[in-house]
Amino acid sequence: MIPLRFVIFFGLLSLVVVSGHIYLYRRLFRDTAAHRAWRRAGVVLMALLASAILGSRLLTRFFPSEPTFAFANLGWYWMGAATYLLLAVLSLGGLRKLSGWLERRRAEKVEPAPVSEERRQFLARASAGAALVATGGMASYGVWRAFTPPVVNEVAVRLPGLPKALDGFTIVQLSDIHIGPLIQRRFMDAVVAQTNGLKGDLVCITGDLVDGSVEELGFAAGSLRNLRARYGTYFCTGNHEYYSGDEEWSEALTRMGMTVLRNRHVSVGEPGASFDLVGVDDWGAQRSGYPRARSYDLAAATAGRDPSRAAVLLAHQPSGWRELAQKAGMGLQLSGHTHGGQFFPFNLVVSAVWEHPAGLFREGDSHLYVSRGTGFWGPPLRVAAPPEIVKVTLLA
Known part of the structure; x- marks a missing residue:
């Protein structure tokens, strides 16, 4: 149907x-x-x-x-x-x-x-x-x-509850790469090399990684095996993963050495100094008819978590930051999805439609960073909204 x-x-x-x-x-x-x-x-x-x-x-x-x-x-x-x-x-x-x-x-x-x-x-x-x-x-x-190396935006965020031993901890965020007919292995190799050069403690990919099946794009995505970070690479789903086979890609990325966070959290750091990294499925999945187990469920993702601990949330869309993430004690949410409009004049449209179109936002002790994306979707154009890799430094 x-x-x-x-x-x-x-x-x-x-x-x-x-x-x-x-x-x-x-x-x-x-x-x-x-x-x-x-x-x-x-x-x-x-x-x-x-x-x-x-x-x-x-x-x-x-x-x-x-x-x-x-x-x-x-x-x-x-x-x-x-x-x-x-x-x-x-x-x-x-x-x-x-x-x-x-x-x-x-x-x-x-x-x-x-x-x-x-x-x-x-x-x-x-x-x-x-x-x-x-x-x-x-x-x-x-x-x-669109095809030249993304700009690197570096931001510092004071994360409530972060142990002093982790002051200066760095997260490198990739988002909305959209591996597909136009973005292939050569592009991915360059992105991986640029990411490794930033020497982040942790790498995260906040959804919309692919536009096609594992069979079609497995070789191009395989470049991600070469990502290097002390505490590993983490992934949460975006809406395009559902179009491409979310379960198949979750399994494939796990085989590549990534940790896929689907409505769950993990501890990052050492036993005496750590924070919680929380990952949720895409915000729009439930509206598209997917069961709750494969849809945005922050309550399930944070179940059993000590609310006094520092927390970083990986969520593809910036939706829900104010209504849910702040109330759940997420000191930082990393998102993408909007592409910052990708190219003029759609950047103006996105700024008018989305409350948080791109960049860093703060309310009280909670922060949100919305990436413009590392690749592109559709037309291979980037005008007035350049692609980016984000390096976030966490401050105690």
Whole structure:
């Protein structure tokens, strides 16, 4: 059975994609030339590119092969470029209309000159050319920023109850890597080397590690075996693990030497000086129909824990920090999920929608850090929201 949510989502996505490509066809092909062959080529090209966006995920899921993955990659690249092309065309079109309106206002009492078809076509071509140049610049920068090493953000957090012997303890956080058709072993090897270079006492991965099955992505994810930290590597699930097989990936990551925290906690440190590391499953899992045992359950994760001990919570989404994590005595929550919007203008949308979109937040003695993510999802773009690796220093 296909979930109703998916049907609604795909229907809305199709409406947006088809409408956007019709608009691009009109501005880039119909308005720039009257040649029938040129317009036909535009129809074919826009139809192909719209199909790449809408059909790529379905093709790779049901017909996994090199050609379908190549087609899917084309769809992801084009989705990012199309976003900026639409913004550029709309902006330039708006400027043209504003200029025309001002010109008409100045000449209200003057007999309007007949519209020149040549001038109209010249302006359409100039606008299309400028839009393509602007799109090329923005998209090229975004792709470069997505694939170059993430920035390292270092923060210090005073953790209530942390033993003095652990003052200066460091946690390196990776999040939202999204290993998949575009992020493969080479990218992962570079991330692992960069992470090891930070010499953290502990490494944590706060969900959305993969976008595909263990069989498809096991080799690329296998690079994580090389992570080195004194107290090991820990993982909590994100929503994309559920799309990719949460139980299969939990087993695979355990075989790679990670400790998978699914609604449970462990003690980190030495017998005389330690803190609790708590991990929960993804916040949205229960709403998606997963049983409680595989959904966010902070009560189960903290069962039997001494509330006077220092605690760090790994939770993929920042949801629940104020309502649950603070009340449960979590001095620090490490999350991701939002990507910080990933690229303009979606960073503005995420900032408007999410109360805690990215960065460090504090209320009383409780802290929340929301990572922008180490990789990317969908279009390989990072504009105004660079990828990051977070190094947190805990202070007593």
